[in-house]
Amino acid sequence: MIIKDKAIKYGNNVDTDVIIPARHLTSTEESELAMHCFEDLDKDFKKKLAWGKIVVAGANFGCGSSREHAPIAIKASGVRLVIASSFARIFFRNAINIGLPLVQSEEAAQNIMQGDELEADLGGGTIKNLTRGKVYRINPLPDFIQGVIKSGGYIEFIKKELGK
Amino acid sequence: MQKNPQTIAQKILAAHCGRDHVGQGEIINAEVDIVLGNDITMPLAIKEFKKIGVDRVFDKDKIVIIPDHFTPNKDIQSAQQCKAVREFASEFKIKNYFEVGRMGIEHALLPEQGLVVAGDLIIGADSHTCTYGALGAASTGVGSTDLAVAMATGKLWFRVPSSIKFEFKNNLKPWITGKDLILYTIGMIGVDGALYKSMEFTGAAIDRLSMDSRFTMSNMAIEAGGKFGIIEVDEITETYLKGRAQRPYKVYSSDPGAEYDQVFEIDCSQIDLQVSVPHLPSNAKPAAQLSDITIDQVVIGSCTNGRMEDLEVAAKIIEGKKVKEGLRVIIIPATQNIYLEAMKRGYLKIFVEAGCVVSTPTCGPCLGGHMGILAQGERALSTTNRNFVGRMGHPSSEVYLCGPAVAAASALTGKISIPGEGAR
Known part of the structure; x- marks a missing residue:
């Protein structure tokens, strides 16, 4: 899968409370959650989506609560990929489970600047920064997790396992 | 020294996938003892559960559902969510559904009711599920899809974490409780200082620490990014479990020579409020x-x-x-x-x-x-x-x-x- 888009950049420790504040957790509707995505972090996030759909952030992205509403809000906003130096573990699981593509790369996360045009080849294991003429290598995820991603998420993966 | 020494986290995970030994970093599929959901995470989990297409839960007695976040219902939308959760609990005859009036904050209620015990592997769709580590259990937070899968199958995948050991030495100053120790610890290692890892709290100060303060410490392991926050069973734990544990429990401890990423010694006599x-x-x-x-x-x-x-x-x-x-x-x-x-x-x-x-x-x-x-x-x-x-x-x-x-x-x-x- 090749994802070509521009980067929206954030810092370290982007927590699930700013990704989707708890006051909006009274809904499980994707469109409702998307409407409030990053509301307390960046008032201009929706404007930025007009030109960029790859979120790039620092360390510990998605820390805090276990709310799966967070990766759902990001995915439903139209974000195609999140690149970060590191991910909080529950967020990482949730994103893989619902099929939001993630890349963990300290080099890419530090080097990429807001507005950079990126071409991510997740299967091939590279991210090209077309703006800066750089290529970042991605470490492959464990086989099991790749299997979940290929199935299109954990529910589809389990359905296959259960023969449903 | 023992062959293949393991941490308590490794031992509990190994026991739940039918093995004697699991390696740090390995991905395993393990059986869980208790599966927990609340009024925020359960509505999404119900949606996902229905997609799986099973007509029963893996074990109606091993699922605990507690509407505690926005209850007593704060508005119409949260009332709708609680209604959906209540109906699910009723449809699948979930024994441990706690309605308002019996309800308590989940991570205080489960130990109090003896629903979680030493040696358990517990998952909960709430990040503070790591609280039960204070009972010598491996317990961690997950999201709603994981909760749905665990409710359907009783199993979940886990990456066996590496561990960090924290040895709390000497006496506490007046008024110091577990909260001060854990805030100090998180301050020392940072909010991602234990990312993906099992934190083990040990030492003379922990040995003397009350059960309530131990729960507080394990509860906040997640605020350092931790997967587990484990305190081994001692007399204080056994006294707490006595008369309340609803199942037999099992005591595990880390082997001498078990592998740790880091070991910290913390002098409690220097920790202020x-x-x-x-x-x-x-x-x-x-x-x-x-x-x-x-x-x-x-x-x-x-x-x-x-x-x-x-x-x-x-x-x-x-x-x-x-x-x-x-x-x-x-x-x-x-x-x-x-x-x-x-x-x-x-x-x-x-x-x-x-x-x-x-x-x-x-x-x-x-x-x-x-x-x-x-x-x-x-x-x-x-x-x-x-x-x-x-x-x-x-x-x-x-x-x-x-x-x-x-x-x-x-x-x-x-x-x-x-x-x-x-x-x-």
Whole structure:
């Protein structure tokens, strides 16, 4: 899968409370959650989506609560990929489970600047920064997790396992 | 020395996938003992559960459902969510569904009711599920899809974590509780200092620490990114489990020679009462350095510090005194039993006479749900677990985190304060 888009950049420790504040957790509707995505972090996030759909952030992205509403809000906003130096573990699981593509790369996360045009080849294991003429290598995820991603998420993966 | 020595985390995970040994970093599929959901995470999990296409849950007695976050229902939407959760519990005959009136904050209620025991592997769709590590269990938070899969199959994939050992040495200073130790620890290693890892809390100071303070410490392992926050079983744990454990339990301990990424020795005699300033739990400082910070609200409660010991400390400090004029002080006993016991001991009378509000159990203000939301620019001092931007209300409001002693002392002054020397 090749994802070509521009980067929206954030810092370290982007927590699930700013990704989707708890006051909006009274809904499980994707469109409702998307409407409030990053509301307390960046008032201009929706404007930025007009030109960029790859979120790039620092360390510990998605820390805090276990709310799966967070990766759902990001995915439903139209974000195609999140690149970060590191991910909080529950967020990482949730994103893989619902099929939001993630890349963990300290080099890419530090080097990429807001507005950079990126071409991510997740299967091939590279991210090209077309703006800066750089290529970042991605470490492959464990086989099991790749299997979940290929199935299109954990529910589809389990359905296959259960023969449903 | 033993061949292939393992940490307690490895041993519990190995036992739950039918093996003697699992390696750190390995991905395993393991059977879980208890699966937990609440009114926030369960509605999404029900959606996903239905997609799987099974017509039964793996074990109706091993699923625990507690509507505690926005309950008693704060608005129509949360009422709808709770209704959906209640109907699911009824349809699948979930024994351990706790309705308002029996409900308590999940991470205080499960141990109190003996639903989680030593040696368990527990998952919960709530990040503070790591609390039960204090019972010598491997317990961690997951999301709603994982909850759905676990409800359907009783199994889940886990990556076997590496571990960090924290040895807490020497005696605690007056008024110090588990909250101060864990805030200090998170301050030392950072909010991602234990990312993906199992934190093991050991040492002479832990050996002497109350069960309530141990729960507080394990509860906040997630605030350092930890997967587990484990304290091995000792006499204090066994005394707690006695008469309440609903199942036989199993005691595991780390082998001598087990592999640790890091080992920290912490001299508790040097740890003062802590406060974490906005907007990260790792911004821990001695409370005494923050005496010019004025506050609008104090909260004593939550899965972190709404237990008997917390109310006891607060009552000792507040007894016979008045809350500072203009300050709102909200006290939330974490379960109905804690509420009742606080009533019997006269704590609730002390609080109300002092000018505090006493609430029915709820997560409420901790996550900006209800029962004490902050307005623009307001500042709270709270015994809860997170001080992220907008956590308790308006995005420009602030949360300072502390233990019960600092919260109660500050309730009397309206500024961040420590209890007087003679108060104890």
